[in-house]
Amino acid sequence: MSWDDFAKHAKDAADWGAAYHKTIRDRPVRAQTAPGEIAAQLADGPPEDGTDLGTLMQDFEDIVMPGITHWQHPRFFAYFSSNAAPASVLAEFLASIIAPQCMLWQTSPAATEMETRMMDWLRQGLGLSAVFQGVIQDSASSATLAAVLTMRERALAWSGNQEGLAGQAALRIYCSDQVHSSIDRAIWIAGIGQDNLVKIPTKGPMKAMDPDALQAAITADRAAGHRPAGIIAATGATGMGACDDMQAVAAIARAEDLYTHLDAAWAGTAMICPEFRTLWDGAEQFDSIVFNPHKWLGAQFDCAAHFLRDPDQLRQTLAIRPEYLKTHAQGDIIDYSEWSVPLGRRFRALKLWFLMRHYGMDGLRTRIRNHVKWSVALCERLRAVPGFEIVTDPILSLWTFKQVGASDDQTQMLVDAINDDGRIYLTQTLVDGVKVIRFTAGQFDCEERDFDTAFDTITEIAARA
Structure with missing residues (x-):
């Protein structure tokens, strides 16, 4: 690949990335593929001949993307977020280009x-x-x-x-x-x-x-x-x-x-x-x-x-x-x-420089405060719904809940049903040896409406269980 070709394909990748993030809410948060489904589409050995970038990008769309859990999805409420603010992505791109x-x-x-x-x-x-x-x-x-x-x-x-x-x-x-x-x-x-x-x-x-x-x-x-x-x-x-x-x-x-x-x-x-x-x-x-x-x-x-x-x-x-x-x-x-x-x-410092300069500390603080505020509000909404109990109260934007009287197996079934639905992504944990559902917020671009979707998803699926 010449560097002229690189410039063209890099622009295409940037356009793809922007479109991906603008439409990410339309995707299920967690990958919906079965074990082995991606591997079955990959060749058993390395190719002898090269492949053009257009074909590679199409294969990326067809093979890779269905098996990706979208950590940048605004309704990723599982684990802890692993963020990639746009300014940070640009800095990583530059660091990758100069590759020191x-x-x-x-x-x-x-x-x-x-x-x-x-x-x-x-x-x-x-x-x-x-x-x-x-x-x-x-x-x-x-x-x-x-x-x-x-x-x-x-x-x-x-x-x-x-x-x-x-x-x-x-x-x-x-x-x-x-x-x-x-x-x-x-x-x-x-x-x-x-x-x-x-x-x-x-x-x-x-x-x-x-x-x-x-x-x-x-x-x-x-x-x-x-x-x-x-x-x-x-x-x-x-x-x-x-x-x-x-x-x-x-x-x-x-x-x-x-x-x-x-x-x-x-x-x-x-x-x-x-x-x-x-x-x-x-x-x-x-x-x-x-x-x-x-x-x-x-x-x-x-x-x-x-x-x-x-x-x-x-x-x-x-x-x-x-x-x-x-x-x-x-x-x-x-x-x-x-x-x-x-x-x-x-060269990890470059993305911190871009991040703090572009958003400013005040902008970063505002995001964190919003995540905590919206998460606490969701906790209180769910606390008021009959049949749910809040097991541990919010610590920042993290709290746990379960259905009243649910066994560990029933709790896991609810977690699995919520994640199979695709609108949000949660995980389970143990509190005092009892399985509970864990909610945490922190995706960089999430909005208050994403917490409304979380409430609707949890309560609707629980009602059907």
Whole structure:
């Protein structure tokens, strides 16, 4: 393909993209294909001869699109949104065209220096103090892994990378029973082991980690000869939005000299609105904080904002400097590959620059406030319908419900029927061991009318069940 051909096909793709988003409400939110249906249309082996772009685009329409769940659909109320605001898409397009590998300052100074500044813009937007410095990770999972590795190295006096874990006292890390499965994976990858992830019971409407149980677990582990290493707290946890008491967790961590990490992957975005910051009161005292701008702020996946009170501890954990990776330059520079598990790094800061400049922080705050307001209003409408119960009240735009007296199987049947209908997309979760239906809002371009459609869909399908 020549670059002249590229220009033509890129314009065609942009036109297709605009038409797709303008008509996306006409599509079912979740893919309606059966397992294996897409694979059956793909050749068993790679082609020997090339194919023209016109044919490829038609195949894209015919084969790929029927099997796509539309994460940018305004009635995507499942999981947490993975947004792609138009300004962010344009920035990703430009970054893909120039295709820099941004592992070191010298491999693209603009990428490094923009990342530093964009993370500081986000820090200011969240109301965090200037003591925090930031790095863009690919996902909250990677940031959590980096935090767990730092906990490990710090607890072992920075000897773990060299000596391994064999013969050491068991390292113990603490979290609530509401945390995301990425915490478990981080424990596995770090070599600490599932048995050494101590999940603390929760209490209260926010299902916060019980501070007394946390302290008791740490005390018991020390008495047993184990080595406590860190605490992972959550605000806006995935299941029903659980929020830990950051002040209480931070106080215990200080007393026990433990490293702290806050997983605010979804809810952290809402902290750009000052009125929501009570949900992470005390976050300033944590060593590590992560949230995903790709979940609710509008940045295209992947983009996780990782803030650190002392980046040197992370660099001491991850930095490795063979001669070919050394930057010989005057002045202070940052090589962000020393702050991340992968060596290679994409130019993720560009989409944050486009996003925050184009919409402004006020515009982004307005969107989040609307999502919360509309979601809470829908919850109250459904609460007033006989036969429904709200199981957990809204935490920001996330809440759960079920039909009164419904068994787990009946609840799943209702979820499946709603999703097969296609107008909206929901998921299920467990609250106190009972299956419930989970509703969360956050798609960048959703409108109040989409919540009206959600109410109509839920109540109509429930009435037919």
